[in-house]
Amino acid sequence: MSGFGVLLCRCNGQMPNIDFERIVSVLSKDKKISSVEIMDRLCLDPVMEELASQLKASGVERLVVAACSPLFNKKLFIGNLAPVFNPHFIEIANIREQCSWLVTDHKEATEKALESIKMSLAKVRKSKNVGNWDRNCAFVLKNKCDKCKRCVTECPNQAIVLDSEGFPEPQEGKCQLCGICLGGCPLKIISLPDFRLEEISAMLEQIDYSVREPVVVSFMCERHAYLELDTLAAKGYRTKANLRTIPVPCTGAVNTSIINDAITFGADGVVLVGCNASQCKHRQGDILAKARLTNLQDTLQRMMLEPERIAYLSLSENYTEKCQLDIEKCSGCMVCSTVCPFGAIEAQTLEHNGEKRLIAARVPQACRGCGICAGYCHSAACWLPDSQDQEILGLIDRAMEW
């Protein structure tokens, strides 16, 4: 195994609180890493072309790119580097949204970024073709399978059928790579092309659990909770530095053995962050995850560990708050109802001590949270909880920091 390369992108100066020199110096000391480089604005075409030709010549076989969120750029890298690089050997470390933006303190953000890069290195180190890189679907290791058929029953797309010997066979067309089969398999023998239990376990080992603050490991579903956390980070939300996030295809893909690994290695808490009930794209990912967590909590209690250490949290995506009305302040002028583009305001008569008063009541089902009514209201009677002055001023402050 040779040729691990790390590329650091400083974006366009959007990560001022990360000490890149320190990251380069720490990683250069690791003998297994053959090249550590800073290349700015990697997403631009000419830089990407230069990178492709450089990689071809350098002998780097496994690459970690530390840049913005993989939800933005992973396809870009894989597409551009595909002629010269095996896409399974590229891993993106999210040091922009999850480290630089979520954590304010310079030292803590740099440490979190460093750990993030080490986790991605561990993942790409363990990346291996167990037999499914030519087929884009889940893979069952048949020689260890005991035909319990839990994967067959739990698959939300019924994509697993039994072959002639009775072993489960995932179908390429139907498999959505959600990983729910992986999460439920008691023998841990199912893997996805880019998601294997050994890789995630190796990532968990890289985390430094000995810091004084409690370390919380979170598994976030890629398309929903992880995206929402990125969006919140862009809006100015801040967290403490002790949260370590691992993106997973669906919270249903988290096998209890991985949660147990996290606890064994020293994590103080493990949270599965996914969709709200009935919003899961894979229909039953969250239900299965919650059921598995409930069982595990009971086991933890028998083991004299607090069951509150593991939890399921839902982070719903793109949920805009509806417009709220202060009935006392509303004068009933109904200007808002004339400007509302969605017809979400209707006149209502309020009776109070025999007096009748007109107010502009909001219809929450129609309201899209655009805020035009709040802009027009003379009485300051309505507001959007999401976009208060505080939030907007906070965004401006953060932009001024750069």
Place this chain on the structure above:
Amino acid sequence: MPPKVILEKCDGCKAEHEPLCEQVCPGNLMTLGENKKAKCRDSRDCWDCMSCTMACPQGAIETRLPYQLGYYPARLTPLMGTNQITWTCVDINGKVERFVIKNRND
């Protein structure tokens, strides 16, 4: 001592023909009972290997320690990781000890 099945957690391995505890028991003692949940056929023949406890995907089996080792309040619980098991031993006085054993699954 017989393995005790926690009925709220056991799902009978989806009532497939052989639940995991039945497949793994070396003495052929675990089976699917009438309520479609696991049960131990003959508790006196159990020799406490704890294979069923380790194999159960829901963690629904608890082995009682024999009285020479610890008797009822004492517990030995495995937490199954990918390539290690964390054993928690609670003795009869309530003292807790944990040890991690690697099982070289890779």
